[in-house]
Amino acid sequence: MTTKELISAIAQETGMRRNDVAKLMAATTQAATEELINGNSIQIQNFGLIEVKKKNERLCVHPRSGERKIVPAKMQVSFKQNPILKESINKK
Amino acid sequence: MKADNRIYINDLREKIQASTGMTEYQVGYFLSSLFNRISSSLQAGDSVKISGLGTFKVHYNQPRKSVDVTTGEPIMLEGYNKVTFTPEAGLKDAVNAPFAEAVKEEETTKPTDTIDPLVRLGEQAEEINSIISEINSMRVEPETPETPGMPETPETPETPEMPETPETPETPETPEMPETPEMPETPETPETPEMPETPETPETPETPEIPETPETPETPETPETPETPETPETPETPEMPEMPETPETPEFIFIPQEEETHKKKSRGWLVVGIILLIICIALVVCYLFFREPIKEFADKLINSRQTETPIIEEDSIKVNPLDTLNVDSTKVTDADTIAIPTEGELQEESAENQPQERIYEDFLGTVTINNGSSLANLARRYWGAPEFWVYLYEANKDVIDNPNVLRNGTRIRIPNLPPSIVDPDNADAVAKAKAIEKEILGK
Numbered sequence: 001m002t003t004k005e006l007i008s009a010i011a012q013e014t015g016m017r018r019n020d021v022a023k024l025m026a027a028t029t030q031a032a033t034e035e036l037i038n039g040n041s042i043q044i045q046n047f048g049l050i051e052v053k054k055k056n057e058r059l060c061v062h063p064r065s066g067e068r069k070i071v072p073a074k075m076q077v078s079f080k081q082n083p084i085l086k087e088s089i090n091k092k
Numbered sequence: 093m094k095a096d097n098r099i100y101i102n103d104l105r106e107k108i109q110a111s112t113g114m115t116e117y118q119v120g121y122f123l124s125s126l127f128n129r130i131s132s133s134l135q136a137g138d139s140v141k142i143s144g145l146g147t148f149k150v151h152y153n154q155p156r157k158s159v160d161v162t163t164g165e166p167i168m169l170e171g172y173n174k175v176t177f178t179p180e181a182g183l184k185d186a187v188n189a190p191f192a193e194a195v196k197e198e199e200t201t202k203p204t205d206t207i208d209p210l211v212r213l214g215e216q217a218e219e220i221n222s223i224i225s226e227i228n229s230m231r232v233e234p235e236t237p238e239t240p241g242m243p244e245t246p247e248t249p250e251t252p253e254m255p256e257t258p259e260t261p262e263t264p265e266t267p268e269m270p271e272t273p274e275m276p277e278t279p280e281t282p283e284t285p286e287m288p289e290t291p292e293t294p295e296t297p298e299t300p301e302i303p304e305t306p307e308t309p310e311t312p313e314t315p316e317t318p319e320t321p322e323t324p325e326t327p328e329t330p331e332m333p334e335m336p337e338t339p340e341t342p343e344f345i346f347i348p349q350e351e352e353t354h355k356k357k358s359r360g361w362l363v364v365g366i367i368l369l370i371i372c373i374a375l376v377v378c379y380l381f382f383r384e385p386i387k388e389f390a391d392k393l394i395n396s397r398q399t400e401t402p403i404i405e406e407d408s409i410k411v412n413p414l415d416t417l418n419v420d421s422t423k424v425t426d427a428d429t430i431a432i433p434t435e436g437e438l439q440e441e442s443a444e445n446q447p448q449e450r451i452y453e454d455f456l457g458t459v460t461i462n463n464g465s466s467l468a469n470l471a472r473r474y475w476g477a478p479e480f481w482v483y484l485y486e487a488n489k490d491v492i493d494n495p496n497v498l499r500n501g502t503r504i505r506i507p508n509l510p511p512s513i514v515d516p517d518n519a520d521a522v523a524k525a526k527a528i529e530k531e532i533l534g535k
Contacts, residue, residue: 001133001138001139001140001141002141002143003141003142003143006126006129006130006133006140006142009129010122010125010126010129013125013128013129014121014122014125016118016121016122020114020118021122023112024108024112024114024118024119024122025126025142026144027107027108027111027112028104028108028122028123028126029142029143029144029145030111030144031104031107031108031111032104032145033144033145033183033186034107035099035104035107036183036186036187037186037187037189038097039097040097040098040099041097041098041099042098042099042100042104043098043099043100043101044100044101044127045100045101046127046131047127047130047131048175049098050177052187072191072194073191073194074188074191074192075187075188075190075191076184076187076188077146077177077179077183077184077187078177079148079175079176079177081174081175085131085134085175086172086173086174086175088131088135089131089134089135089150089173089174089175090172090173
């Protein structure tokens, strides 16, 4: 499902105009991105938690040449699903 | 950057309200609908891609074995679906922005890391030096007396070139590398490690101190360098001049090249060695296993040729049924010395067959060969001496191809022999058996 399909589906469901939905969608992604960049994590009820985690630098070894290298520390976006979402996904 | 700084859906809604100017109800409805849609889509197994944010996807975690922590019993964890989120490249980079800068800084300040590879290079240079010194000492001894003079003023060769060009770092490296072969002990090895730690500039102050007199002894060295080209370092020397202006980066390229070639060479030799070893082992095994069959085959060939010659002389019909017998009987008769010298071949055959029939007409019984039983064992069991296995063989030639190799399940008839022939205490009987053995094994 792409953004377009998502927008049309939401528009159908809520009865809003597609333009408005698209606008809201863009605003949502922008807001979420900003929050994430600021280091905040976004908790969404019954869905999950989107957060930024710090990965420490680590030493890795090239499997073929045996060359040792430091992988620099980095920030990563991670998602943790809510138990309710997990349940809904796993029930058949 | 606080990890606990959580934003809830209401905060997000307020933000969106502010940016779009829509009502609280609209935005709230939209958001709830949005996440409902996403979860229902995920429920259907579809992935949801939100441009600007990322992709939500369902991933199935396979069931796996585990151990119950309390009881230690192995248990099976059930597989389950999991929602994964992969951020888009834009979001990923934006989130990682502060660290990306740090990485860039690290890249610029990489020279600190260069020590490690350069130390490796130094070690390799040491190895090469030692090898080359060995080679030199083997080939040309007169060069070694020159070396003691060298260590006193090792950097002097740089000095004459130094004043000419200010870009000294290029020149000193090239002369040093050729020097290494001539300097067996280890005077240069300290130099190479010094190179990475302290740039070449500290060497330049040294140059004014030395240059006056001892230049003459060094000049002969430069002609010597052409001798070294035989040694493996020649590829390096052309590389060195390329390095000059920015000494750090070319060194980076240089190290892996040398390592790779080194490894490749060693691997190649290893592979070749292993292949040779395998071939050798295969040959030995083949020889051990097929020595007997090959012998037999060769014998058969030779015999068939021998028998063919009489075929040409005589009528083919007569000889054909007999030729196999002919082969066996000639040898046996020779061994038994009972054989009568004959004129015609037909006579010969009859004469030869006689002793066999006479000896082996009467049988004590039959024995079935099992694993591990041999003719010698049987002979010892029946007659008390393993040497008499030859009679067993002769009596059972039709079932035994090779006296050394007995097939399981072969039924062997034990001939009833007069005790005078198979008397273990009688030296003559044993000697006779041995003579027959020689004949059989010799054929």
